[in-house]
Amino acid sequence: VFTILDCYKKVIITEEWEYAPHQIIAVGTRWNKHIAHVIKEFMNDPYIVITAMEEASIGGNVQQVVRPCTNSERTAVLLKILDFTHNNLQKVLVFTNSVNEAKMVHKALKSNSVFSLQIHKESKFNFKYVLEQWTKKYRSGTPVVLVLTDDCMQSLGITDATCVIHFSFPSPRIFAQRLHSMSDNFCNVIKDSSVDQECTKARSVILLTENSACHALGILRYLQHAEAEIPPELHDFASKMLEAEEDKKFSRPLCGYLKTFGICRNRTMCPDRHQINLQIDVPQNISDKIIRTPGCVTILPLHIVNATNYYGRIVDKQKDQYTILAEEMNEYFKEPSNKISVKNVEKLALYGLCEKTLFHRVQVVEISPKEEENLFLSVKIKYIDEGRTSQVQSYQLLHLPARFQCLPPQAVEFVVCRVKPIDNEIEWNPKVTHYIHHKIKGKLHEAKIVHTLGNTAWVDPMVCVTRLSDLKMSVNEYNIRSEILSTGLGTDNPEHITEIQKLCGHMKVLDQAKNLEPFKKEDTAGPENASNPQNVSIQENSTENCSSSKITFGNHPCDGVGQAKEAEDSTLHQHKCFYPEIKWFQNEETVTVKVKIAHVADCKCEFSKEKVVFSACSGDKLYLADMELHQYILAEKSTCVIKDKEAIIVLTKEKKGAWCKLLKNKNPHVSFDFEHWEDFEDKSPFPVGIKKLYCTAAVSEELVDSEDSGTESDE
Structure with missing residues (x-):
């Protein structure tokens, strides 16, 4: 904002704009401390209108104080507050809710030699006398204390109080009226914009007791907005209230902002839940694909909620069960005799629905009451394999045979991680959502699942990959x-994944034995390991690794748990190791592999016909390179030698000739050594055309690896 205003200021001082009318209108719902700077620097003759007295008091630099105490201690705390130390005149209003409270406070002040006035509907003194005493000129340092009930405020019309003590807790409307009684002592925003908080003329003191603890959240928000000192007791009050409020929301859906951005900025006002409820968040009919596939997947976005939140399917490229089901459904409903409309629609039941030329499985979510003029019911349905909802007429629903209902719902919710709207907005700009909608809907994408919760998968990254089959290459579009x-409408959100993992780490478990396997697997992949580019288990841009990373479960429940545990232990072991940087080159008979590790210790290299396993320590790090070779070697003739900053492994080829690549599968840490690019070419007995072909194949393979591995680092 200030950048824009600086440009505006530079423009209007030019000669052509010198006599043109200048006007700045700043509108907001809450007072902001930067407004004083805007007024001072960019407005010549400002006019300020604040309609909310609470905001006016913050703008007027009123000191906001909260004193937690028990109900029985209020009088003692009040007397401590009235122990004046300032030399200037103090005019104090003590507000109470009832006549009895006003009498009790007045009596306590008199017994402690504090001169005070009282006014309420039963008081003997009239308003004129009280106002005369209030406006009477006293010498500096003399306090004037008036105890009153809220119903007397308007009649008195006091606006010059220097301190307001809320002996009884006010409602929001009454609170604003009480603050108005100090309005003459609000600091001038224009003249006193640099006034320090300690030098304020007015002060508001709230006595927070156990009877008013239900208002703790509102007071906490107000003090945070006012940047006032917050007592620890208030935090305790607020946390208990927040916990109680969250317990009331335990049957509500999980907050969408929490899933999409990792944080909900207004938990107290948000109607949804902010803690895990396994009975809701991990349904029993969840698609097994999301449980079995904690790594890289191919996804098909079908319903775009916003720029980072989509519904779609996880596609199995080898044998996709839903594709088979969809073909069988379309074939079945081609027969007119099979299109049987449903007469009695039941809530939550599954039906078929024809949409253009395709047939979908849908579930009835809500049935609207039948209207007299309509022959058919209007029902709200959910496409269980796409995630979207729609409103249809009951006659459009078709009977769905049981064999088409066996496959679990395929719709999965996907959330793209580590990005959020700019300027602390809580909603995506429609332009971004529209752009992403047209770019990704209905297209296959490769993604890495970094966390799962029930039917929701958080992915990072999510890329569109084009495969060039002729060149055996893949390009990230x-x-x-x-x-x-x-x-330009999104910004980095580095804490997103951490916040989601923290949320799932503090689960309130209602059923201890229910669907815990997905969370066990996630516990082994912490944010530090997930972000380490050298980690052995991170090969997120490799298509081959995406397909091979799926965890298959046994038919017996115990087998599944056992295999999940083995996968967990294996992943945990891998996360303790680092993959070293490797460069390689070749001649007709051998392949030379250089492992870049400084200060190598405890080196070990094992050779087999089709694999080389190298391990070494350097400092407190363990490096491990498990290399499955593209072609066979002679293990007994292969060697490993340690030099200053690298280990040199010489592999003897089983068959003489050029290798087009070193490893069977791509690895972002392995690359061709271009310093020896010409060595093999100079000594090769092959004709020029052939040797160029071999060398080009090897290099192009490494370039693809390099491009794939750089996808994340570009972020």
């Missing part, structure tokens, strides 16, 4: 997160 950032 775009990265969703990068596309959002490039619009």
Whole structure:
């Protein structure tokens, strides 16, 4: 904002704009401390209108104080507050809710030699006398204390109080009226913009007791907005209230902002839940694909909620069960005799629905009451394999045979991680959502699942990959997160994944034995390991690794748990190791592999016909390179030698000739050594055309590896 205003200021001082009318209108719902700077620097003759007295008091630099105490201690705390130390005149209003309270406070003040006045509907003194005493000129340092009930405020019309003590807790409307009684002593925003909080003229003191603890959240928000000192007791009050409020929401859906951005900025006002409820968040009919696939997957976005939140399917490229089901459904409903409309629609039942030329499985979510003029019911349905909802007429629903209902719902919720709207907005700009919608809907994407909760999968990254089959290459067309950032309407959200893992780490478990396997697997992948580019288990841009990373479960429940545990232990072991940087080159008979590790210790290299396993320590790090070779070697003739900053492994080829690549599968840490690019070419007995072909194949393979591995680092 200030950048824009600086440009505006530079423009209007030019000669052509010197006599043109200048006007700045700043509108907001809450007072902001930066407004004083805007007024001072950019407005010549400002006019300020604040309609909310609470905001006016913050703008007027009123000191906001909260004194936690028990109900029985209020009088003692009040007397401590009235122990004046300032030399200037103190005019104090003590507000109570009832006549009895006003009498009790007045009596306590008199017994402690504090001169005070009282006014309420039963008091003997009239308003005129009280106002005369209030406006009477006293010498500096003399306090004037008036105890009153709220119903007397308007009649008195006092606006010059220097301190308001809320002996009884006020409602929001009454609180604003009480603050108005100090309005003459609000600091001038224009003249006193640099006034320090300690030098304020007015002060508001709230006595917070156990009877008013239910208001703790509101007071906490107000003090935070006013940047006032917050007593620890208030935090305790607020946390208990927040916990109680969250317990009331335990049957509500999980907050969408929490899932999409990792944080909900207004938990107290948000109607949804902010803690895990396994009975809701991990349904029993969840698609097994999301449980079995904690790593890289191919996804098909079908319903775009916003720029980072989609519904779609996880596609199995080898044998996709839903594709088979969809073909069988379309074949079945081609027969007119099979299109049987449903007469009695039941809530939560599954039916078929024809949409253009395709047939979908849908579930009835809500049935609207039948209207007299309509022959058919209007029902709200959910496409269980796409995630979207719609409103249809009951006659459109078709009877769905049981064999088409066996496959669990395929719709999965996907959330793209580590990006959020700019300027602390809580909603995505429609332009971004529209752009992403047209870019990704209905297209296959490769993604890495970094966390799962029930039917929701958090992915990072999510990329569109084009495969060039003729060249045996893959090209990353775009990265969703990068596309959002490039619009200028999104910004980095580095804490997203950490917040989600923290949320799932504090689960309130209602059923201890229910669906815990997905969370066990996630516990082994902490944010530090997930972000380490050298980690052995991170090969997120490798298509081959995506397909091979799926965990298959046994038919017996115990087998599944056992295999999940083995996968967990294996992953945990891998996360303790680092993959070293490797460069390689070749001649006709051998392949030379250079492992870049400084200060190698405890080196070990094991050779087999089709694999080399190298391990070494350097400092407090363990390096491990498990290399499955592209072609066979002679293990007994292969050697490993340690030099200053690298280990040199010489592999003897089983068959003489050129290798087009070193490893069977791509690895971002392995690359061709271009310093020896010409060595093999100079000594090769092959004709020029052939040797060029071999060398080009090897290098192009490494270039693809390099491009794939760089996808994340570009972020």
